[in-house]
Amino acid sequence: MTSQKRDRSDALSREARTLTPGGVHSNVRLAGPPVFFDRGEGAWLYDVDGNDYLDYLLGQGPNFLGHAPAKVNDVVAREMRRGSVFGAQHALENRAGELFLDTVRWPERVRFGMTGTESDQAALRLARAATGRGKFVRFEGTYHGWLDNVLASTEDGVTSPASAGQLPHHLDDTYFLPYNDAASLEATLAAHDDIAAVILEPVMCNSGVIPPRPDYLARVRELCDQHAVVLIFDEVITGFRLALGGAAERFGVTPDLAVYGKAMAGGWPVSALAGKAALMDLFADGVVHAGTFNSSVPACAAVIATLTTLREEPPYEQVEKHGSALMDQIRELAHTYALDLRVQGLPAAFHVSFGPQEPVHDHSGLAGLDLERYQRLARTLVDHGMWVAPRGIWYVSTAHGEHELDVATSRLDAALAAETT
Ligand code: PMP
Numbered sequence: 468m469t470s471q472k473r474d475r476s477d478a479l480s481r482e483a484r485t486l487t488p489g490g491v492h493s494n495v496r497l498a499g500p501p502v503f504f505d506r507g508e509g510a511w512l513y514d515v516d517g518n519d520y521l522d523y524l525l526g527q528g529p530n531f532l533g534h535a536p537a538k539v540n541d542v543v544a545r546e547m548r549r550g551s552v553f554g555a556q557h558a559l560e561n562r563a564g565e566l567f568l569d570t571v572r573w574p575e576r577v578r579f580g581m582t583g584t585e586s587d588q589a590a591l592r593l594a595r596a597a598t599g600r601g602k603f604v605r606f607e608g609t610y611h612g613w614l615d616n617v618l619a620s621t622e623d624g625v626t627s628p629a630s631a632g633q634l635p636h637h638l639d640d641t642y643f644l645p646y647n648d649a650a651s652l653e654a655t656l657a658a659h660d661d662i663a664a665v666i667l668e669p670v671m672c673n674s675g676v677i678p679p680r681p682d683y684l685a686r687v688r689e690l691c692d693q694h695a696v697v698l699i700f701d702e703v704i705t706g707f708r709l710a711l712g713g714a715a716e717r718f719g720v721t722p723d724l725a726v727y728g729k730a731m732a733g734g735w736p737v738s739a740l741a742g743k744a745a746l747m748d749l750f751a752d753g754v755v756h757a758g759t760f761n762s763s764v765p766a767c768a769a770v771i772a773t774l775t776t777l778r779e780e781p782p783y784e785q786v787e788k789h790g791s792a793l794m795d796q797i798r799e800l801a802h803t804y805a806l807d808l809r810v811q812g813l814p815a816a817f818h819v820s821f822g823p824q825e826p827v828h829d830h831s832g833l834a835g836l837d838l839e840r841y842q843r844l845a846r847t848l849v850d851h852g853m854w855v856a857p858r859g860i861w862y863v864s865t866a867h868g869e870h871e872l873d874v875a876t877s878r879l880d881a882a883l884a885a886e887t888t
Contacts, residue, residue: 471516471518471850471852472516472518473502473514473516473518474516475503475514475515475516476501476502476503476514476515476516477501479503479515480501480503483501494613495527498842498857498858499856499857500846500849502514502520502849503515506534506535507522507530507533507534507535508533508534508535509533509534509535509864509866510522510533510534510864510866510867510868510871511534512534512854518852519852520849520852520853520854521852521853521854521871521874521875521878522534522854522864523853523854523855523861523862523863523875524854524855524856524861524862525862525864526734527729527856528703528704528708528729528730528816528862529728529729529730529732529733529734529735530733530734530864531707531708531729531730531733531862531864531865532733532734532773532776532864532865532866533864533865533866533867534734534866535734536733536734536773536776536866538733538772538775538776539732539733539734539735539769539772539773539776540733541772542768542769542771542772543735543765543768543769543772545768546559546764546765546767546768547764547765547768549764550764551763551764551765552759552760552763552764557764557767559764559767559768559771560579560762560767562767562771563579563762563766563767563768563770563771564577564579566770566771566774566775567731567739567741567770567774568741570707570711570712570774570777570778571706571711571712571713571715571716571725571727571741572712572716573712573715573721574725574741574742574743574747575742575743575744575747576741576742576743576744576747576748577739577740577741577747578739578740578741578747578750578756578761579737579738579739579761579762579766579767579770580737580738580739580740580756580758580761581736581737581738581758581760581761581766582612582728582736582738583611583612583701583703583726583727583728583729583738584611584612584613584614585612585738585758586703586726586727586728586738586739586740587611587612587617587666587701587703587726588612588614588616588617589740589750589756590664590666590699590724590725590726590740590742591603591616591617591663591664591666591699592754592755592756593697593724593740593742593746593747593749593750593754593756594663594664594697594699594723594724594746595663595664596749596753596754597663597697597746597749598663598664598695598696598697599663600660600661600662600663601640601661601663602640602641602642602659602661602662602663603640603641603642603662603663603664603665603666604641604642604644604652604655604656604662604664604665604666604696605617605641605642605643605644605665605666605667606643606644606645606646606667606668606671606829606830607621607624607626607643607644607645607646607674607829607830607831608621608646608671608673608674608675608677608829608830608833609646609666609667609668609671609673609674609701610668610673611666611701613630615628615633615634615637616637616638616640616641617641618630618633619638619641619643621643621830623834624831626638626643642655642659642662645829645830645831646667646671646674646677646828646829646830647677647679647680647683647828647829648829649683649686649687649690652665652686652687652690653690656690656691656693656694656696657694662694662696663696663697664696664697664698664699664724665687665690665691665696665697665698665699666699666701667687667699667700667701668700668701668702668703668704668705669684669700669701669702669705669713669714669715669718669720670704670705670709670714670812670813670816671829671830672704672705672812672816672860673704673860674830674833675811675812675818675820675827675830675832675833675836675859676811676812676813676816676817676818676860677811677812677827677828677829677830677832678812678813679718680828684714684718684720685718685719685720687720688720688721688722691723697723697724697746698722698723698724699722699723699724699725699726700713700714700715700722700724700725700726701725701726702714702715702725702726702727703726703727703728703729703738704729704730704816705717705816706725706726706727706728706729706730706731707727707730707731707773707774707777708729708730708786708815708816708862709783709813709815710783711777711778711781711783713725713727722742723742723743723746724740724741724742724743724746724747725740725741725742726738726739726740726741727739727740727741730773731770731773731774732766732769732770732773733769733772733773733776734769735765735766735769736766737766737769737770740756782865783815785865785868786814786815786863786864786865786867787813787814787815788814789814789863789867789868789871789872790813790814790815790816790817790863791814792872793814793861793863793867793872793875794810794814794817796872796875796876796879797810797819797879798810800876800879800880800883801883803883804883804884804886804887805887806821806883806886806887807821807822807823807824808820808821808844808883809821809822809823809824809836811826811827812860814863815862815863816860816861816862816863817860817861818859818860818861819841819855819859819861820836820837820838820840820841820859821836821837821838821840821841821844822835822836822837823835823836838858838859841857841859842857842858844882844883844886845857845859847882847885847886848878848879848882850882850885851878851879851881851882851885852874852878853875853878853879853882
């Protein structure tokens, strides 16, 4: 498959642009090719023109169990017959909460939400309320949602709002530091006594899938303790994907609060803020967090079914095996075609780009990579039936097996051959 026909997608895309700005309902999708999908099944997507794609984008991460997982969707469909939202409690909330806490293990309380963006906001508000301080530390290149106080981009070491309509003062409450650099965090915490929280992606998935240096997270924990600053892990990508207990379990460092989303509900829109009771219980004592659709029946059913599946059949070894083999294949094919394609990250989520092979440790290191060239390759990969993100992050699901690895290898081979001719 080299050049797919996408006549129906093209027609739908033209129509969509008359209905919604840019023809998309999330700006992130503006960068992707205008493909309209008909359905997904396991690791596969099928577009409205009948083309198939091996999916390594997973809906930007939520489809960790593959598309349309029957073990989740059947439970959701059954439970939904009773209704969706009641403006009050229902017993499934307790079962979902109990299972969540028992699975992640370190938190004592959980609040469900709909998106990572809003649960991140709840975490920041809670930290401010708990400490009585106003500012927070975060890191260049991380993503904590699209709202005014967190949407930012860093270029040449300067961080500024990433969207028209944001005001410069929206980022005034934030100290931006380089990731993986404990010394700069130590200096900032020593110099300022107005810091409520340090928030970070424990693996910086939104910028090149940069893993923490050994002991970095432990040092961050230590410094937060020294200064009585709330440590927030944004586990929206890493949660339930790197281990049942997410990055906290994988790296053996426990935050005070953590935010989850994506992989926790088999493709359903659910997020969670979890943490120590002393902090979390402030939500019942003056700190506001709300949402009409929070902890709906389908959301709770999806969480219960997803976590039960992950606990009964832990997929982590298989996901790691597929991811490592795929990373190796990409490197091998790059060598065959004499391309300076590079891969870094963890097998469950890794980053592909062009550039020098040395590992990148922070956002500024990405400047040495050719991300635009990768964006062009991503288009070629899509044309060869590989559904991948232009920004270079690849996700592996539990539905990616031996067959998918063979298909991925031959489609990658064909796409790289096209790239080099
Ligand atoms: N935090 C991180 C680390 C994320 O990757 C994302 C989404 N990619 C968010 C927060 C925001 O989540 P959502 O898109 O569900 O609002």
